[in-house]
Each structure stands twice: as C-alpha cells, then as structure tokens.
Amino acid sequence: MSPIKVLLVDDEEELVSTLAERLALRGIHADWTTRPEDALRRLEVCKYDVAVLDVKIPRMNGIELKKEMEKKCAHTKFIFLTGHGSEQDFREGSQEAGPEFYLVKPVNIEDLMEKINQLLGR
Amino acid sequence: MDTKCGILGQTGLQFFGRITASISHEIKNVLAVLNENAGLLQDVVLMAEKGIPLNPERLKGVAGTMGKQIQRADGIVENMNRFAHAVDENTKEIDIHETLSLLLGLTRRFADMRGVTLSPAYGNSGKFLTSNPFFLENLLWCFLDFAMGATGEERELTIATEENEHAIRICFEGLKGLAEKDAGAFPSERESALMKALDADFTMEPVRSRIVVALPKKGFR
Numbered sequence: 001m002s003p004i005k006v007l008l009v010d011d012e013e014e015l016v017s018t019l020a021e022r023l024a025l026r027g028i029h030a031d032w033t034t035r036p037e038d039a040l041r042r043l044e045v046c047k048y049d050v051a052v053l054d055v056k057i058p059r060m061n062g063i064e065l066k067k068e069m070e071k072k073c074a075h076t077k078f079i080f081l082t083g084h085g086s087e088q089d090f091r092e093g094s095q096e097a098g099p100e101f102y103l104v105k106p107v108n109i110e111d112l113m114e115k116i117n118q119l120l121g122r
Numbered sequence: 123m124d125t126k127c128g129i130l131g132q133t134g135l136q137f138f139g140r141i142t143a144s145i146s147h148e149i150k151n152v153l154a155v156l157n158e159n160a161g162l163l164q165d166v167v168l169m170a171e172k173g174i175p176l177n178p179e180r181l182k183g184v185a186g187t188m189g190k191q192i193q194r195a196d197g198i199v200e201n202m203n204r205f206a207h208a209v210d211e212n213t214k215e216i217d218i219h220e221t222l223s224l225l226l227g228l229t230r231r232f233a234d235m236r237g238v239t240l241s242p243a244y245g246n247s248g249k250f251l252t253s254n255p256f257f258l259e260n261l262l263w264c265f266l267d268f269a270m271g272a273t274g275e276e277r278e279l280t281i282a283t284e285e286n287e288h289a290i291r292i293c294f295e296g297l298k299g300l301a302e303k304d305a306g307a308f309p310s311e312r313e314s315a316l317m318k319a320l321d322a323d324f325t326m327e328p329v330r331s332r333i334v335v336a337l338p339k340k341g342f343r
Binding site: 106 | 147148150151153154155156157158159161162165169187190191234235236237
C-alpha cells in the first residue's frame with residue numbers, strides 16, 4: 001500500500017512543520033505550507049489524499065481554500081483545524097467537513113491519525 | 123445585546139469581546155506549537171528506547187522553538203494585562219505612542235488575516251494627552267479597522283502622529299482604496315459616540331489617501 005499523502009496548511013509555521021515531522025514518523029508523507037496560494041500550486045504536482053486546513057488563514061479562509069482545492073483535486077478529503085472554537089467556526093467547518101472532522105487546537109496526533117485513516121477507510 | 127447600556131457600553135463590550143477572542147486564538151496557537159514540540163520530544167524518546175539514537179541538534183531546535191513560543195505567550199499576556207487595566211481609571215495622562223503600540227500588538231492578527239501590513243511611523247518619544255484610556259483604545263481600533271479595509275490593492279497601512287499646542291492628530295495613511303469606500307458609512311453611530319465622548323474630531327482626506335483623528339490634549343473629564 002502506498003503511503004498516505006497529507007498536506008497541512010496553517011499560518012503557524014512551527015506548528016505545521018512539527019506536525020508534518022510527527023506524521024512522517026508515523027509513516028505518512030506530509031507536506032506543509034503556511035500560504036493558501038502555495039497549497040493550490042502544490043496540488044498541481046502532488047495529489048494529496050487528505051488536506052488538513054486551518055479554518056482561519058490569512059488572505060483566504062480554510063473554507064474558501066477547500067473549495068478551490070476541490071476544483072483541482074476532487075479526490076482529496078479534508079480535515080479542519082481551529083484555534084478559535086467559536087460557534088460560527090464550528091458551524092462553517094463542520095458543515096464543510098462534517099463535525100467529526102473538525103478538530104480544535106491543540107490537537108492530539110493520535111486523534112488526527114485516526115481521523116485520517118477514517119477518511120480513507122483504512 | 124441590552125440597549126440599556128447605551129451605545130458606548132455596547133461598542134465597548136463588542137471591542138472587548140473581539141480583542142479577547144483574538145488573544146485567546148493567539149494563545150491557542152502558542153499552545154498548539156508547544157503541544158506538537160512536546161509530542162515530538164515524546165516521539166524521539168520512544169524511538170531512542172527502541173535503539174534509534176537521539177539527535178542532539180534536533181533536540182536543541184525543539185528547545186529553542188519552545189523557548190521562543192514561551193516568550194511569545196509572555197508578550198501576548200502582557201498586552202492582555204495592559205488592555206484589561208485600561209478600564210481602571212476614568213481619566214489619566216496617556217502616551218499616545220504607547221497606546222498605539224499596544225493596539226497594534228493586540229490587533230496584528232486582524233491585519234494578518236486581511237493581508238495588511240501595519241507600519242508605525244511614529245518615534246520613540248512620547249506624545250501625551252489626558253483622556254479615557256479605554257474609550258481612546260476603542261476609538262483608535264474603530265479607525266484602524268476601517269483603515270485596514272481601505273488600503274486597496276497595496277494593503278499597506280502607515281500610522282503616524284502629529285502634534286500642536288492643543289491636539290494630537292493620528293494619521294492612518296496609505297489608504298489607496300479610500301475613494302471607493304462608501305463615504306456615508308464612516309463614521310458610524312459608534313465612532314460618532316466615541317468621538318463625542320472624547321471631544322475628538324476627524325477628517326477624511328481621499329486626495330492624500332488618509333484619515334486623521336484629532337484628539338484634544340485635555341479631552342476627557
């Protein structure tokens with residue numbers, strides 16, 4: 001079975017880079033970026049199984065980014081992260097990804113692994 | 123919200139809520155970074171127990187990141203504390219540059235989210251006025267919020283100050299999109315109420331791409 005490919009998008013560089021490193025230790029091919037436009041560019045060279053998106057990203061929010069990513073790569077599944085945990089964020093994020101795929105920071109990596117596997121039916 | 127608290131009360135509570143929500147978001151982000159780095163340490167210890175050698179350079183990097191995040195959190199909490207104490211006194215002598223720096227620190231995330239670069243263009247030397255600290259911060263936030271939405275394509279906002287015998291003027295400059303904004307929408311009822319309370323005045327200068335709020339040096343009693 002080929003390794004799962006995950007793209008992490010969050011404006012906190014030290015968060016996504018470390019999360020990617022930890023996912024890699026668990027056998028996942030994880031790329032990361034802090035810029036939504038870069039996330040869209042990356043889709044042109046790599047097809048990701050799962051994208052983990054912060055709901056609030058500068059210049060383009062995670063919901064908008066998901067819609068743009070879906071146009072480029074229909075098979076990618078999504079998990080949302082938020083630091084806010086506001087009701088509005090929850091409504092928007094859970095509407096797009098389903099309430100079970102909307103995680104509040106700080107995230108437990110084993111929960112994230114479980115969600116990724118669940119999304120991919122593994 | 124109960125309108126019995128009046129427009130200043132409503133506006134103040136909304137301002138307080140927005141700022142504290144943003145602070146909580148910032149702290150959550152710091153905790154998330156610390157959480158991942160603590161988790162990474164656990165991961166490498168588990169690997170070491172299985173015979174994979176520890177990489178001292180990587181451990182130094184993790185310690186450095188955690189130290190930086192702790193300093194970041196300290197700055198956030200310090201700003202939060204200064205903001206909370208703005209309601210302690212009804213009137214006091216205020217260094218407007220300190221107030222602006224605090225406000226920019228508290229609201230930088232809003233600017234980041236809108237892709238706006240904030241450039242303070244005032245020196246280190248103080249400019250002092252007597253006013254109500256919380257109403258003043260609230261009014262400056264209203265102007266800053268409006269100005270961030272009027273920066274046009276360039277998304278750069280410069281904040282400068284000018285002073286004469288009676289007043290300090292705070293200039294929000296670089297508003298390339300000011301001409302396209304609805305001229306009647308600003309100032310709204312909330313800004314008008316705050317300006318009245320602080321005896322402040324404002325001018326919109328589309329030709330110079332700026333808005334200016336003038337605050338009397340003895341403005342709030």
